[in-house]
Amino acid sequence: MAEEMVKYLQSLLHSVDGLLGIVITDRDGVPLLKAATENAPELGMRPGYLSTFGMAADQAGKLGLGKNKKIVCIYGNYQVIHLNHLPLVISIFGTESANTGLLMDLESHLSPLVSQLSGVVEV
Structure with missing residues (x-):
């Protein structure tokens, strides 16, 4: 089952120009599933970086605007989108020129996969 996922x-990596990688982690940043091209930022794929989303989402929630669902970070050469699907987090990595809207739209393609994984993680 994991191989199919x-x-x-x-297959999604080839569907959007500029998409470099997708990582699905638990809330602590431990990777459960990962697919990346050779150009994906290696440091961004490490658990140390991936675990920071949880802290950032908690801090953003303290602004009084409600629960944080997404964070988009744009750096010099990359953009990173973190999607909150607790107990799982989806991290999407793209080039700086990738269409951010298309990268964010990948959430609709990844939701069924995350639903299956969530059941396993919660048990």
């Missing part, structure tokens, strides 16, 4: 993630 990784193959699905690999």
Whole structure:
């Protein structure tokens, strides 16, 4: 089953220009599924970076605007989108020129996969 999920993630890598990687982690940043191209930022794929989303989402929630659902970070060469699907987090990596809207739209393609994984993680 995990192999099929990784193959699905690999197929999504070719569906959007500039998409470099997709990582599905638990709330602590431990990778459960990962698919990436050779150009994906290696440091961004590490658990140390991936775990920071939880802290950032908690801090953003303290602004009084409600629960944080998404965070978009744009750096010099990359953009990173974190999607909150607790107990799982989806991190999407793209080039700086990738269409951010298309990257965010991947959430609709990844939601069924995350639903299956959530059931396993919660048990």
